[in-house]
Amino acid sequence: xxxxxxxxxxxxxxxxxxxxxxxxxxxxxxxxxxxxxxxxxxxxxxxxxxxxxxxxxxxxxxxxxxxxxx
Amino acid sequence: xxxxxxxxxxxxxxxxxxxxxxxxxxxxxxxxxxxxxxxxxxxxxxxxxxxxxxxxxxxxxxxxxxxxxxxxxxxxxxxxxxxxxxxxxxxxxxxxxxxxxxxxxxxxxxxxxxxxxxxxxxxxxxxxxxxxxxxxxxxxxxxxxxxxxxxxxxxxxxxxxxxxxxxxxxxxxxxxxxxxxxxxxxxxxxxxxxxxxxxxxxxxxxxxxxxxxxxxxxxxxxxxxxxxxxxxxxxxxxxxxxxxxxxxxxxxxxxxxxxxxxxx
Amino acid sequence: xxxxxxxxxxxxxxxxxxxxxxxxxxxxxxxxxxxxxxxxxxxxxxxxxxxxxxxxxxxxxxxxxxxxxxxxxxxxxxxxxxxxxxxxxxxxxxxxxxxxxxxxxxxxxxxxxxxxxxxxxxxxxxxxxxxxxxxxxxxxxxxxxxxxxxxxxxxxxxxxxxxxxxxxxxxxxxxxxxxxxxxxxxxxxxxxxxxxxxxxxxxxxxxxxxxxxxxxxxxxxxxxxxxxxxxxxxxxxxxxxxxxxxxxxxxxxxxxxxxxxxxxxxxxxxxxxxxxxxxxxxxxxxxxxxxxxxxxxxxxxxxxxxxxxxxxxxxxxxxxxxxxxxxxxxxxxxxxxx
Numbered sequence: 097x098x099x100x101x102x103x104x105x106x107x108x109x110x111x112x113x114x115x116x117x118x119x120x121x122x123x124x125x126x127x128x129x130x131x132x133x134x135x136x137x138x139x140x141x142x143x144x145x146x147x148x149x150x151x152x153x154x155x156x157x158x159x160x161x162x163x164x165x166x
Numbered sequence: 167x168x169x170x171x172x173x174x175x176x177x178x179x180x181x182x183x184x185x186x187x188x189x190x191x192x193x194x195x196x197x198x199x200x201x202x203x204x205x206x207x208x209x210x211x212x213x214x215x216x217x218x219x220x221x222x223x224x225x226x227x228x229x230x231x232x233x234x235x236x237x238x239x240x241x242x243x244x245x246x247x248x249x250x251x252x253x254x255x256x257x258x259x260x261x262x263x264x265x266x267x268x269x270x271x272x273x274x275x276x277x278x279x280x281x282x283x284x285x286x287x288x289x290x291x292x293x294x295x296x297x298x299x300x301x302x303x304x305x306x307x308x309x310x311x312x313x314x315x316x317x318x319x320x321x322x323x324x325x326x327x328x329x330x331x332x333x334x335x336x337x338x339x340x341x342x343x344x345x346x347x348x349x350x351x352x353x354x355x356x357x358x359x360x361x362x363x364x365x366x367x368x369x370x371x372x373x374x375x376x377x378x379x380x381x382x383x384x385x386x387x388x389x390x391x392x393x394x395x396x397x398x399x400x401x402x403x404x405x406x407x408x409x410x411x412x413x414x415x416x417x418x419x420x421x422x423x424x425x426x427x428x429x430x
Numbered sequence: 431x432x433x434x435x436x437x438x439x440x441x442x443x444x445x446x447x448x449x450x451x452x453x454x455x456x457x458x459x460x461x462x463x464x465x466x467x468x469x470x471x472x473x474x475x476x477x478x479x480x481x482x483x484x485x486x487x488x489x490x491x492x493x494x495x496x497x498x499x500x501x502x503x504x505x506x507x508x509x510x511x512x513x514x515x516x517x518x519x520x521x522x523x524x525x526x527x528x529x530x531x532x533x534x535x536x537x538x539x540x541x542x543x544x545x546x547x548x549x550x551x552x553x554x555x556x557x558x559x560x561x562x563x564x565x566x567x568x569x570x571x572x573x574x575x576x577x578x579x580x581x582x583x584x585x586x587x588x589x590x591x592x593x594x595x596x597x598x599x600x601x602x603x604x605x606x607x608x609x610x611x612x613x614x615x616x617x618x619x620x621x622x623x624x625x626x627x628x629x630x631x632x633x634x635x636x637x638x639x640x641x642x643x644x645x646x647x648x649x650x651x652x653x654x655x656x657x658x659x660x661x662x663x664x665x666x667x668x669x670x671x672x673x674x675x676x677x678x679x680x681x682x683x684x685x686x687x688x689x690x691x692x693x694x695x696x697x698x699x700x701x702x703x704x705x706x707x708x709x710x711x712x713x714x715x716x717x718x719x720x721x722x723x724x725x726x727x728x729x730x731x732x733x734x735x736x737x738x739x740x741x742x743x744x745x746x747x748x749x750x751x752x753x754x755x756x757x758x759x760x761x762x763x764x765x766x767x768x
Contacts, residue, residue, distance in 0.1 A: 106221040126222055131230045133219070133263045140263045158221060160260055162231050164203065165218025165246050166193035166331065166358075166380035349643060424454040427704055428673045429447055 101153040112151065119146035122159060132161045177408060179376065181353060182269065182301040182322045184240065186213045189370065189404055190397040191242070191355065193380025194231060202389045204234040210393035214240045216271055216378065218247070219257055219264075232266070242303065244271040251290035258295050270295060271325065272304040281331040285312045289319060296320030305357055308342040313350045324350065325378065327358035328369065332381045334361025337368055347373040363392075363399030370403025371411060433635050433685055439628040441677055450677065457680035457709045460687045468756045470690070470712040472520035472552070473513050473743065476721045476734065477501050477540055481526030483556075483593030485579075487624060487657060489734045490526045492593060496732040499721040500531055506540050510547050512724040516716055516743035519759040520550035522575065524734075527556040527595050534562050541569040549760045552615065556594060557604040563611035567767050573615030576604045577653065580625025581633030589624060605637070609645035612767065616641070616648055617692060622670040622678070623657035631678065635685060651690030651712060654678055658696050658735050672701065676708065683709035695719075695739040702739055706755060716743030 100111045105121070112121060118141060122129050134141045135158040141149050151157070179186045192212040197203040207215060215235060222228075235241065243261035248254035251274060258270045272295065274287040288304045289312060295302045301322050306312055308326035316324055326343050329335035336359060337343065347354050353375030360366050366377045379396050386392035444450075478500035479490045490496070501509065513521065521544050525532040537555060544551045552573035553566065563574065580586050583598055590596050605616050618638055620630045638650060656670055670678075682691055692712040693705050702713060717737055720730035741749070750757045 106224055108224065125224050125227075127227050128230055131232055131264070132222060133260045135260065140259055142263065160219045161222045162217045162241075162243070162264070162266070163220045164194035164197060164200075164231055165216055165244050166195045166378075349646070351643075423451055424458055424704075424707055425447070425450050425676060428450070428676060 101151075103151055103153065103155040103157060105157045106159060114153075116151050117147055118149040118151060118157070121151065121157065122146060125159060126161070128161075132159050134159055177404065181214075181375075186240075187211065188213045188397060188400070189376040190366070190393075190400040191215065191357075191376055191378040192383060192393060193378060194235070195380055196384035197389065198384075200229065200231060200234040203231075203384075204236070205390035206383055206393035207234075207236060207239060209390040210383075210397035212239065212393070212397070214242050214269075216242045216244050216380070218244050219260055220247070240269060241266050242269045242271050243267075244273045244305075245291070246273050246275070248274050248291075249276040249284075250274065251287040251294065254287070254291040255294050258291075258300055259298075262300070268299065269301045270303070272302055282307060283327070285309060288312075289315050292316055292321050293319040303355065308339050308346055310345055310349060313346050317350060317352055321352060323353040323355050323375065325355045325357040328356050328365065329359025331358045333359050334382055335359050336361055336365040340368070340372065343369070343374065344372050360396075363395045366396050367399040367403035367406075370400055371406045373407055376400070433632060433681075435628050435632040438631050438681070441681060442628060442674060450673070450680075453677065453680045453684070454708055457683040458707060460683050461709045461711065464688050465711045466756060467754055468711065468758045469706060469750055470520065470758045470761060471518055471715050471743075471747070472522050472550070472712065473516070473518045473724075474522040474524055474554075474694075474714055474717055474719070475506075475509055475513060475724070476524045476719060477506060477536075478525045478528070478532045479721050479731070479734070480528040480531030481593070482530065483527035483595035484591040485527075485595055486589050486591065487621065489732060494732075498531075499731055501722055503539055503543065505722060505725075507543050507546075508725045509722050510544055513716075514547035517747070517759060518715060518743055519548055520552065520761075521548040522552045522554055522714070524554045525556070527593055529556055529558070529594070534558070534565060537566060538569045541566060541571050545570045545764070549764050550762055551764075552617075557597075557601045558607075560607040560611050563608050563613060567612040570764065570767060572613065572762065572764070572767075573617065573649075574604075574608050574613055575617035575619075575653070576601065576608075577617075577619035577621065577655070578602060578634070578637070579621045581620065581630050581637070582625040585625040602637075605641055606645075609641070609648050614647075614649060614762075615651070617651045617653055617690075619653035619655065619692075621657055622654050622675065623668055627668075627670065627674070631681075635682075638686065638689070649690070650686075651692050652682055652686070653692040653694070654682075655694060655696055655735075658738070676705075679705060679709045695737045696735055697738055699739040699741055703749065703753075706750075706753075713746070715746040716741070 101114045126132050137156050179189050188211050190212050191214045193216045245254035245257040254272050254274050272288050272291045274284045283305050285306050292302050292304045303323045304316050304321050305325040313324050329338040355376040356369040356374045357378040360379045361382050369377050383389050383393045480498050481490045481492050484492045523540050551571045554575040586598050608616050620634050690711045691709050693710045694714045695717040719733040723730040747757050
């Protein structure tokens with residue numbers, strides 16, 4: 097049974113279950129994964145790969161989406 | 167200087183291989199609520215809107231802005247937040263990964279006082295992004311040499327600023343924009359500082375291909391009505407340009423006749 | 431103003447003296463604004479009248495039975511020395527259209543000789559490939575003059591009956607090759623009276639606009655030589671009168687505020703003096719259009735065209751100074767072209 101681990105998400109430290117997938121993480125924070133883009137340790141992860149992308153301790157994740165702008 | 171060209175029967179706005187029915191571009195920032203944004207897009211018939219990319223808010227599950235942008239409107243993602251070419255490139259790649267398109271407004275600003283763009287970093291980012299197949303519209307302080315380099319770098323259009331972002335000061339850079347319109351073969355889309363429909367009209371009168379407005383619409387008392395006014399001003403200015411505005415003549419100096427000798 | 435052929439024709443057809451005066455004032459204002467009262471000076475030196483082309487309007491054409499002369503290196507040197515004593519610092523070296531008689535090596539040598547005496551060296555010779563222009567540039571030439579004469583193809587074919595000059599496109603492409611070769615100054619022009627006037631002006635202006643846009647670093651100037659009699663033989667063109675000529679000089683200035691406008695000694699002293707007040711910014715002084723002719727003015731052959739302003743360089747310069755003009759001998763100091 098894996099314990100919890102620390103990762104960075106959008107610059108904030110988060111405690112998540114060990115072996116969590118990127119998909120699971122994203123679902124925690126957005127209702128619309130289709131509108132969100134994910135970056136893991138500087139590399140863009142396409143949505144079809146989220147489920148099989150397993151996070152490690154210290155992973156740096158960025159979840160970005162569109163907002164208003166000029 | 168007026169163009170040595172003849173009027174075309176039909177004025178179509180072509181950009182990046184697509185034809186757009188409006189030369190009015192709308193920015194989506196600073197709106198009080200997203201309903202006003204949607205209404206403004208509809209009332210003005212803007213066919214291209216700019217959006218930005220930000221980290222999602224982890225505490226609140228905001229509604230996504232894309233819900234409020236009608237289908238068929240082209241998204242022009244700006245690289246706002248980027249302070250260097252590398253950051254702009256990164257944002258562009260993220261935008262592309264969203265599947266919403268390849269249109270990027272390169273905006274590289276490392277100046278929080280005036281929000282002036284870094285022309286040099288913009289050139290670097292443009293070169294890299296066009297090589298990766300993006301449709302790039304760089305935002306710059308109007309400079310002829312920079313514009314030429316951007317054309318060489320493959321920019322689809324150029325977005326010279328009219329005045330400082332958010333200032334609503336109008337076309338302070340008018341003469342310099344005129345130089346770019348005269349000398350550069352890609353469309354000029356005047357951006358930043360357009361504070362009133364008359365400014366937008368003026369930009370079109372001098373030959374700009376299109377105009378981008380954000381603040382003046384978003385903070386108006388009635389954004390959808392203001393957006394429509396801007397769209398109408400853009401049309402009027404374009405028609406004036408195509409009709410051939412009379413040039414202003416300098417006054418002659420009082421002196422003895424220059425051509426009297428021909429009639430003696 | 432939209433410089434369409436129709437608009438130009440309308441201007442040429444407009445007989446109102448008041449509107450002409452207004453046009454002239456605007457042109458004069460722009461010239462003062464962008465050039466002040468500076469007038470660039472140069473002197474032409476014909477190196478050779480050998481010609482393999484048959485241009486019906488020219489005194490040197492291949493079918494004329496004139497004594498064909500080509501200056502030797504020593505003679506070129508002597509002529510250059512004589513001209514440089516007038517104080518002029520810009521020389522225009524001319525030849526007929528004969529790559530055989532005056533090939534690239536000959537021209538390079540002439541440029542090299544000219545470097546001893548002149549800061550600005552320009553050439554008015556037959557059109558050549560880009561690499562040859564580049565060789566001349568590296569030798570020290572800064573500028574080239576090449577007139578299309580007329581842009582109207584049918585007319586062009588009618589008056590250019592033989593030799594390399596028959597090739598319209600090769601001539602038309604010369605300015606582009608020149609800029610790619612590194613030349614900093616290019617002079618274009620049409621021969622007034624030769625082709626259909628409004629069309630030719632429109633085409634010349636379009637050509638220049640395209641060049642300005644594609645090669646912005648070049649200094650352009652325009653010339654409008656008027657067809658003249660050649661030793662009393664007149665040529666069947668449609669002579670352009672003084673009023674029309676003034677319109678052309680003014681219109682050109684208004685359309686191209688920063689482009690140089692050149693007036694040679696084909697024009698009389700009286701006309702040149704008036705034209706200086708309008709839009710002209712560059713003139714030849716103390717000219718001879720015979721081959722050589724500066725060292726030994728009495729011992730000359732046939733001229734290319736008759737000179738109508740026969741003032742010496744000194745007389746012209748004095749006139750300029752007395753009338754508030756600023757005669758400019760050197761615009762550039764020559765550095766080694768690389």
